Amino acid sequence: MELPVISNSAPAAEGGGCASSGCGTAPDALGHLPDHIRAKVQDHPCYSEEAHHYFARMHVAVAPACNIQCNYCNRKYDCSNESRPGVVSEVLTPKQAINKVLAVAAEIPQMTVLGIAGPGDPLANPGRTFETFEELSARAPDIKLCVSTNGLNLPMYVDRIAQHNIDHVTITINCVDPEVGAKIYPWIFWENKRIFGVEGARILIEQQQKGLQMLTDRGILVKVNSVLIPGVNDEHLKEVSKIVKAKGAFLHNVMPLIAEAEHGTYYGIMEQPEPTPEQLQDLQDACAGDMAMMRHCRQCRADAVGLLGEDRGDEFTMDKIDVMEVDYEAAMVRRKVVHDEIIEKLDAKRGIVKPKAEELGIPADARPVLMAVAGKNGVVAEHFGHAKEFLIYEASPAGVRFMSHRKTELYCGGMDACGDGDVAEAGSTESLLDRNIRVLEGCEVVLCSKVGYEPWAKLEAAGIAPNGEHAMEPIEEAVMAVYKEIAATGKLSPSAEALKVA
Amino acid sequence: MALQITESCVNCWACVDVCPNEAIYQDTPHFLIDDGKCTECLGDHGVPQCAAICPIEMAIVDELGAFLNPPGSLTGIPIEKLKQFGLWKDAA
Numbered sequence: 083m084e085l086p087v088i089s090n091s092a093p094a095a096e097g098g099g100c101a102s103s104g105c106g107t108a109p110d111a112l113g114h115l116p117d118h119i120r121a122k123v124q125d126h127p128c129y130s131e132e133a134h135h136y137f138a139r140m141h142v143a144v145a146p147a148c149n150i151q152c153n154y155c156n157r158k159y160d161c162s163n164e165s166r167p168g169v170v171s172e173v174l175t176p177k178q179a180i181n182k183v184l185a186v187a188a189e190i191p192q193m194t195v196l197g198i199a200g201p202g203d204p205l206a207n208p209g210r211t212f213e214t215f216e217e218l219s220a221r222a223p224d225i226k227l228c229v230s231t232n233g234l235n236l237p238m239y240v241d242r243i244a245q246h247n248i249d250h251v252t253i254t255i256n257c258v259d260p261e262v263g264a265k266i267y268p269w270i271f272w273e274n275k276r277i278f279g280v281e282g283a284r285i286l287i288e289q290q291q292k293g294l295q296m297l298t299d300r301g302i303l304v305k306v307n308s309v310l311i312p313g314v315n316d317e318h319l320k321e322v323s324k325i326v327k328a329k330g331a332f333l334h335n336v337m338p339l340i341a342e343a344e345h346g347t348y349y350g351i352m353e354q355p356e357p358t359p360e361q362l363q364d365l366q367d368a369c370a371g372d373m374a375m376m377r378h379c380r381q382c383r384a385d386a387v388g389l390l391g392e393d394r395g396d397e398f399t400m401d402k403i404d405v406m407e408v409d410y411e412a413a414m415v416r417r418k419v420v421h422d423e424i425i426e427k428l429d430a431k432r433g434i435v436k437p438k439a440e441e442l443g444i445p446a447d448a449r450p451v452l453m454a455v456a457g458k459n460g461v462v463a464e465h466f467g468h469a470k471e472f473l474i475y476e477a478s479p480a481g482v483r484f485m486s487h488r489k490t491e492l493y494c495g496g497m498d499a500c501g502d503g504d505v506a507e508a509g510s511t512e513s514l515l516d517r518n519i520r521v522l523e524g525c526e527v528v529l530c531s532k533v534g535y536e537p538w539a540k541l542e543a544a545g546i547a548p549n550g551e552h553a554m555e556p557i558e559e560a561v562m563a564v565y566k567e568i569a570a571t572g573k574l575s576p577s578a579e580a581l582k583v584a
Numbered sequence: 585m586a587l588q589i590t591e592s593c594v595n596c597w598a599c600v601d602v603c604p605n606e607a608i609y610q611d612t613p614h615f616l617i618d619d620g621k622c623t624e625c626l627g628d629h630g631v632p633q634c635a636a637i638c639p640i641e642m643a644i645v646d647e648l649g650a651f652l653n654p655p656g657s658l659t660g661i662p663i664e665k666l667k668q669f670g671l672w673k674d675a676a
Contacts, residue, residue, distance in 0.1 A: 147598035148639060151658060157639040158594050173595070202596055209601075268660050271637040274602075274629050343669070348659045351669060 119332060122249060122303055124428065125194045125421060126226060127390050131378045131484055134390045135460035136424045139195040140186050142179035143172065143385040144210045148202035149234050150270040150286060153348040154309060154339055157202075172385070173201070176213040178400055183218060185406045186387055186398050187225060188413035191420035193387075197228045199252075201385075205235035208242070215246040224414055224421075226250065230307070234270060234286050236293025244300050251297055252335075253290055254307045257315050258322055260284035265314050268348070291329065298330030305333040305376065310357045310365055311349070312339070323369035334369055335376035338362050359474075360524065363485055377486050389459075391471055391487065440479075442566050448574035450478035451565055452485070454522045454546075455557050456530035462552045462560050466533040467515075472522060473557065477565035482558040490518040519544050527564055529557075585647060586619035587632055592643040599634035599644075608634065642673055649675055 127134035148157065174182065187193050196218060198204040204211040215227050228250035229243065236253065243251060257263045263283025270282040277285065297304050306326045308319050315322075323334050338357045341349035348354075357365075366375050378390065388394040440446060453476075455462055456469035474485045519540055522528060528546055531553035541548045552560035568574055586607075589599075593614035600608045600615065605628075607621035617634070624646075625632045635644045635652035641659065644652045655672045656663050666672035 146596040147601055147637075148596065149598070149637065151639055153659075157596060173597075202598070207597065207601070210597075269658065271598075271602075274633060274636065275631060276636045346669065346671070348661055351661050351665050 119303065124425065126228075126250065127195065128197070128228070128250075128252075128305070128379070131376070132428060134378050136192060136428070137195070138190055138193040138387075138389045139197060140183065140193055140387040141197045141199045141382070141385055142174055142182060142214065143201055144174050144176055144179045144214050145198055145200055145204040145207035146173045146202045147206045148200075148232075149206040149272075150203070150232050150282075151268050152232075153266055153268065153354075154311070154341060156346040156350075158346065172400065174400070176210050176217065178403075179214050180217050180221070181408075182398055182400070182403050183225065184222060184408045184410050184413075185403045187222060187417065188406075188408045188410065189397075190388065190394070191413070191417040192389070192424070193225075194421065195226045195228060195250075196222075197230060197250075199230040203232050203234070204229050205231045205239050208235070208239060212242055212246065215248060219247055222410060222414075224417055228252065230254070231293075232286070233290030233293050234272070235289070237289055237296055240293060240296040240300065240302075243297070244302060248302070250303050250305070252305045252307055253294055253331075254309070255287075255290050255294075255322055255326060256308050256311070257283070257318055258287055258291070258325055259318060260287060262315050262318050263287055266309075266311065291325075294326060294329045294331060304331045305335060306331045307335045307337060307379075309339050310336050310362055312355050312357050312361060314354075316357070316361070316365060319365060320368050333376050335379050336362065336366050336369060337379055337381055340381065359486060359488060366486075377484055442562070442569075444479055444566060444569045445575065446479050448479050448569055450476050451527065451568060451574070452476055452525045453527040453529060453561050453564065454488070454525040455561065456528070457557045461554050461556055462529050463531055463554065466528065466530040466537050466548065469530065472525075472528070474525065475557065475561045477561050482561045482565070488521045490521055515540060519546070522546055527568075529560055529564065585624055586622035587617055587624055587634060587652070588619075588645050588647075589615050589617055589634075590643055590645055592640050594640055594643075596639065598637045598639065602633040602637050604628040604633065651675075 123130045123133065125133050125137045127137045127139050151157075183196050198211050198214060211229065215229075218225060219227060227246065227248045229248055230252040231254070233253045233255065236251075256266050260280045260283040263286060264280040267283050267286060269276050269278045270286050271277075272282070272285050294304055294306070304326075306322075308315070308322055310316060310319060319336060323336075326334060338359075339349060339354065341347060341354045341356050343350045343353070366377060369375055382390065382393070385395055386393050387398055452474060454472040454474055456464035456466060457473050458464055469490055471487045471489045473487050476483050476485050515537055519537070522541075522544075525546055527549055528541060529549050529552055532550050533541070533548045538548050549564060552563065555563075565574075589608075591614065595610075595614055597615075600610075604625060605621045605623055607618045607623075608615055609618060629636075632644075632652065638644050638653060639658065641653045641655050641657060642651050646652065655666050661671070663672060
């Protein structure tokens with residue numbers, strides 16, 4: 083059943099709405115980047131918000147050892163049911179990893195990026211990490227290589243990183259002040275000793291900053307990841323953002339702390355609060371004045387496979403890969419066709435001139451509106467009850483920009499009913515729906531391909547307008563179309579907001 | 585004299601890479617130390633390297649079974665919390 087609350091009486095003009103934040107005026111846009119950098123990131127899902135709708139990545143878990151302890155990490159990483167950084171199902175040898183990469187690349191031509199991200203620190207496993215990179219750069223030259231590191235060993239491996247054509251490096255930098263660092267890193271292993279507290283943090287920070295500078299001096303693209311830990315480094319991250327930008331990092335990715343007691347981490351056990359979506363967004367906005375911010379990170383596992391937000395790792399376990407026969411030469415030809423098609427599509431979108439807000443009838447002083455989208459591959463694609471996550475977009479007179487993603491728990495098991503009739507299965511079903519609606523707090527509209535009666539009523543009661551009128555439309559066009567419709571009702575004027583707040 | 589690895593080991597390879605004597609080898613369910621090769625790093629380093637990098641408390645013991653990294657020593661989690669979560673032992 084279709085229960086639209088906001089009608090789609092006037093669809094956006096063709097090309098209306100920005101094709102992605104990559105071409106808009108949003109502060110996190112990549113559009114301002116020089117061409118040679120944009121060429122490097124346009125097919126990299128972890129560096130380009132636009133690309134992450136179309137291109138996939140994979141991580142191979144060849145780096146189990148680590149040389150520091152972080153309070154948000156537990157080194158008992160052997161778990162298949164969780165999705166968070168540092169977690170893997172099986173550690174691979176370099177040889178197994180290479181077979182896995184070739185098999186995945188042949189099967190998923192959109193997979194353009196191979197990263198080594200753990201489950202420990204790749205540069206604390208230099209033998210296994212560089213053996214994997216070396217062989218892959220020879221056998222699969224069409225795959226981009228990247229590496230993530232805590233930075234402690236970075237200065238000593240910058241030359242090898244450059245030598246293996248690894249032109250994307252992510253450094254996790256949570257602080258630039260050793261006093262703050264001591265609250266995040268209990269110890270490091272350095273020059274044959276375990277060094278605790280402020281002294282350990284001081285060395286780590288020094289090496290991170292030195293490594294960052296060495297990489298950018300060599301023209302290697304650096305993304306900085308920071309974990310937002312409320313009460314520990316939240317204010318401090320604004321300074322971190324300024325400093326890493328000054329050193330030439332081109333993207334800053336502030337991620338929320340994950341701290342559950344059942345993960346057995348220090349922060350989890352000590353009940354350190356995780357940031358709320360609002361806290362995360364406020365901080366990202368505060369840092370955005372200083373540099374490009376990344377907001378589409380899914381904090382994936384160290385053995386993730388597929389598009390961001392999905393994990394196809396189960397299709398590529400070692401027992402399955404062992405029996406696959408891969409002709410990589412042939413696969414490379416197919417891959418190139420797929421890549422060219424996607425790039426062509428993105429280029430075409432980029433060329434479209436976005437109509438200005440006033441041309442769409444949106445007043446220049448209209449207030450911004452947050453909308454949640456059940457999206458996939460860049461379009462409004464999912465049933466409300468099937469969405470594993472919602473993409474949060476902000477519409478404003480400046481355009482549409484992607485803000486964040488929020489995870490849900492599946493409550494709908496039915497393929498067709500979507501909440502109609504299949505919700506009575508268990509008492510817990512209803513509370514899951516309620517919880518998912520709470521996840522959408524702050525949003526005024528939820529866009530999905532279809533929404534059932536029960537969630538519809540509850541969404542309305544929560545002040546969130548469900549909208550199933552834009553199924554399969556490009557997300558940003560759909561969001562702008564809905565924003566335009568709301569504007570037409572006069573609900574976006576500043577006085578209306580004042581009334582709402584009162 | 586030689587150190588030993590306990591069942592707390594998570595097979596992360598960190599110790600293998602830093603052992604100056606190549607005394608640590610892969611086995612199931614966890615890595616083991618060859619007691620014929622282990623010197624507890626005497627003459628090479630001021631502290632045994634495996635214990636200095638090992639991220640897991642209670643995973644490395646001396647000949648008497650004493651933990652080189654006792655519960656709480658690496659994470660800073662207080663003992664009462666470790667007990668509450670079943671993460672505390674007083675001996676191997």
